[in-house]
Amino acid sequence: MTHDEARGLFPVLEHAAYLNAGTFGPLARATADAIAKQARRDVEHGRSGKPYFDEMLATRSDVRDRIARLLGTIADRVAVTSSTTDGCNIVLAGLDLRPEDEIVTTDAEHFGLAGPVFASGATVRVARASTMSGEPLLDAIVAEVTPRTRLLAVSHVLWRTGAVLDVHELKARTGLAVLVDGAQSVGAIPVDVGALDFYTVSGQKWLCGPDSTGALYVADPDALRVARPSYFAQESFEPGGRFVAKPGAQRFDSGWTSLATLKGLAAALSLGPEWGYERIAELAARCRDALNGVVTAPDQAGLVTFEPDGDAEQVAARLLEQDVVVRNLPGTPWVRASCGWWNDESDLERLARGVRGP
Numbered sequence: 215m216t217h218d219e220a221r222g223l224f225p226v227l228e229h230a231a232y233l234n235a236g237t238f239g240p241l242a243r244a245t246a247d248a249i250a251k252q253a254r255r256d257v258e259h260g261r262s263g264k265p266y267f268d269e270m271l272a273t274r275s276d277v278r279d280r281i282a283r284l285l286g287t288i289a290d291r292v293a294v295t296s297s298t299t300d301g302c303n304i305v306l307a308g309l310d311l312r313p314e315d316e317i318v319t320t321d322a323e324h325f326g327l328a329g330p331v332f333a334s335g336a337t338v339r340v341a342r343a344s345t346m347s348g349e350p351l352l353d354a355i356v357a358e359v360t361p362r363t364r365l366l367a368v369s370h371v372l373w374r375t376g377a378v379l380d381v382h383e384l385k386a387r388t389g390l391a392v393l394v395d396g397a398q399s400v401g402a403i404p405v406d407v408g409a410l411d412f413y414t415v416s417g418q419k420w421l422c423g424p425d426s427t428g429a430l431y432v433a434d435p436d437a438l439r440v441a442r443p444s445y446f447a448q449e450s451f452e453p454g455g456r457f458v459a460k461p462g463a464q465r466f467d468s469g470w471t472s473l474a475t476l477k478g479l480a481a482a483l484s485l486g487p488e489w490g491y492e493r494i495a496e497l498a499a500r501c502r503d504a505l506n507g508v509v510t511a512p513d514q515a516g517l518v519t520f521e522p523d524g525d526a527e528q529v530a531a532r533l534l535e536q537d538v539v540v541r542n543l544p545g546t547p548w549v550r551a552s553c554g555w556w557n558d559e560s561d562l563e564r565l566a567r568g569v570r571g572p
């Protein structure tokens with residue numbers, strides 16, 4: 215696939231400089247077609263019967279396999295969820311932490327991770343690291359570790375500054391259980407779960423999947439309690455009696471995801487070209503060069519955050535009027551651009567021109 219062919223997969227790029235995969239990736243025509251085709255079948259033929267159910271299970275299994283390959287693991291360690299937030303909640307609820315247990319996190323986390331962390335019942339220690347990157351970021355997190363630390367809960371790529379945290383080094387240095395929020399990493403940079411314990415995936419961002427899709431990697435499924443069992447958690451169930459959990463991480467699958475959505479996600483997961491990560495890094499570097507006031511350090515992931523002249527919210531709104539899609543980051547003077555493998559230099563030029571103003 216060439217760069218132009220990749221771009222041609224996404225109708226929105228025919229008119230917009232769409233630079234917001236950090237929120238929602240662009241939808242490919244093939245993804246939308248897969249969803250629409252299944253939705254039409256549901257309308258015309260109903261949503262029942264063994265063949266229908268078997269097809270749903272097979273598509274779920276296909277999605278699980280594809281995500282496992284993406285994370286460098288096996289399907290048995292992957293749960294199909296509805297979001298990163300969902301994955302974080304599954305982990306935090308299942309660990310049964312108490313006030314005497316500590317979680318170390320940072321003040322740079324998205325609510326999708328921070329919410330479940332603060333609701334967990336554990337004591338939370340927060341590394342003040344919101345503008346850090348590289349070694350100082352790592353050091354600030356390690357400095358909060360105490361003998362009571364039960365979990366480190368951090369993002370692989372920080373959603374505001376775009377900084378990449380060396381999560382493997384964090385694991386190696388502490389030996390503690392690590393929950394990684396992968397919302398801004400999976401699909402944007404190569405990911406290998408390696409020795410990490412829990413890793414979340416958002417389907418709708420850098421993987422360009424439908425809304426409400428995601429996954430959760432669990433290194434040792436037997437060591438995490440099934441705190442929120444869905445239909446898919448049960449291997450067997452005796453009414454009024456015992457429930458035997460499915461083997462592997464399937465037991466953590468969230469509830470029903472429509473067959474149309476699963477088909478759309480499977481289609482989206484087959485899009486990424488071999489050169490995708492390299493191209494993202496190249497475009498992010500060009501994006502940094504094209505803008506003033508860049509906050510993101512060089513050589514991070516696909517997010518490039520900058521401080522424009524003027525109010526960030528108004529700048530983002532003005533850009534949207536010009537069909538340049540980025541977002542401002544509430545509570546900061548910053549605007550964030552997301553550079554995907556589907557973008558090209560013309561999108562970055564439109565962004566730079568739009569930011570400079572008339």
Ligand SMILES: Cc1ncc(COP(=O)(O)O)c(C=O)c1O
Nearest residue numbers: 297298299324326373395397416
């Ligand atoms: C770092 C980070 N974590 C979590 C989320 C929430 O993702 P989801 O909607 O998949 O729960 C986001 C979304 O913007 C994010 O940037």
